[in-house]
Amino acid sequence: MDGRVLGLNGVTVRRGGENLLDGVDWSVLEGERWVILGPNGAGKTTLLNVASSQLHPTSGRAEILGEHLGGVDVFELRPLIGYAGASVSGRIEEDTPVLDLVLSAAYGYLGRFREEYGVPDYGRGRALLGHWGVGDLAERYFHTLSEGERKRVLIARALMSDPELLLLDEPAAGLDLGGREDLLRRLGKLAGSESAPALVVVSHHVEEIPPGFTHGLLVRDGAIVQAGPLDEVMTADHLSETFGLPLKVERDGERWTARAV
Numbered sequence: 001m002d003g004r005v006l007g008l009n010g011v012t013v014r015r016g017g018e019n020l021l022d023g024v025d026w027s028v029l030e031g032e033r034w035v036i037l038g039p040n041g042a043g044k045t046t047l048l049n050v051a052s053s054q055l056h057p058t059s060g061r062a063e064i065l066g067e068h069l070g071g072v073d074v075f076e077l078r079p080l081i082g083y084a085g086a087s088v089s090g091r092i093e094e095d096t097p098v099l100d101l102v103l104s105a106a107y108g109y110l111g112r113f114r115e116e117y118g119v120p121d122y123g124r125g126r127a128l129l130g131h132w133g134v135g136d137l138a139e140r141y142f143h144t145l146s147e148g149e150r151k152r153v154l155i156a157r158a159l160m161s162d163p164e165l166l167l168l169d170e171p172a173a174g175l176d177l178g179g180r181e182d183l184l185r186r187l188g189k190l191a192g193s194e195s196a197p198a199l200v201v202v203s204h205h206v207e208e209i210p211p212g213f214t215h216g217l218l219v220r221d222g223a224i225v226q227a228g229p230l231d232e233v234m235t236a237d238h239l240s241e242t243f244g245l246p247l248k249v250e251r252d253g254e255r256w257t258a259r260a261v
């Protein structure tokens, strides 16, 4: 795999006569922490769907964890990829207990089926929920949780199979200020951990870039505007081009802000 966790070459996704992604080239290496930023409809979720092996490109080549998408059994690949986003929460049935949801991640299910779990599995599931501050919710039904609690449970679930690549689609969306800051602190801690997988987080807001993130990918109209180390990517010019309005961008330590000028 030579340190490359994800490699996209000329990836195009075409639907209904439109290119949702248009010739995307992008690589993620072990240890990198990427944020993908772009306006509504830019193609961020489509990109994450390819990276998580849920969507095959119409043309181009996608390599995930050293395997060529199209030449590998995706059901063997998927447990190695942690994924959390609205497309997961939208498929969870009512009355799915939180702990079952987390445990079943190793099998790619969204709740218990017929699989058996051992004591270590229960231990790991509870430890992850505890680590993300939702340990006391293990016995609750997922649909009874608040938005902030759901986000943290889904991240714990995404980490259950000890993935090599973790993809989070808008983890801070819908959170209040305290909830957002708490989540960013936890994601920052994960980013700083040497044992953490390669991380990719999608967001609409530069304020939601967790501390410790290293790289940025700016997307607009299905194409990459800029990709590279955060310091180089996060300029007013690049972000203004990406979001289609003149922006002032400021950095305070490891956090960023942007506003229209």
Ligand SMILES: Nc1ncnc2c1ncn2[C@@H]1O[C@H](COP(=O)(O)OP(=O)(O)OP(=O)(O)O)[C@@H](O)[C@H]1O
Binding pocket: 015, 016, 020, 038, 039, 040, 041, 042, 043, 044, 045, 046, 047, 204
């Ligand atoms: N199956 C599909 N058929 C046709 N168009 C689609 C399909 N799926 C997505 N699109 C379109 O592709 C574009 C990119 O969608 P995508 O969800 O990837 O964007 P996004 O950057 O994640 O947007 P948002 O920030 O609003 O979530 C949008 O214009 C969307 O309407």
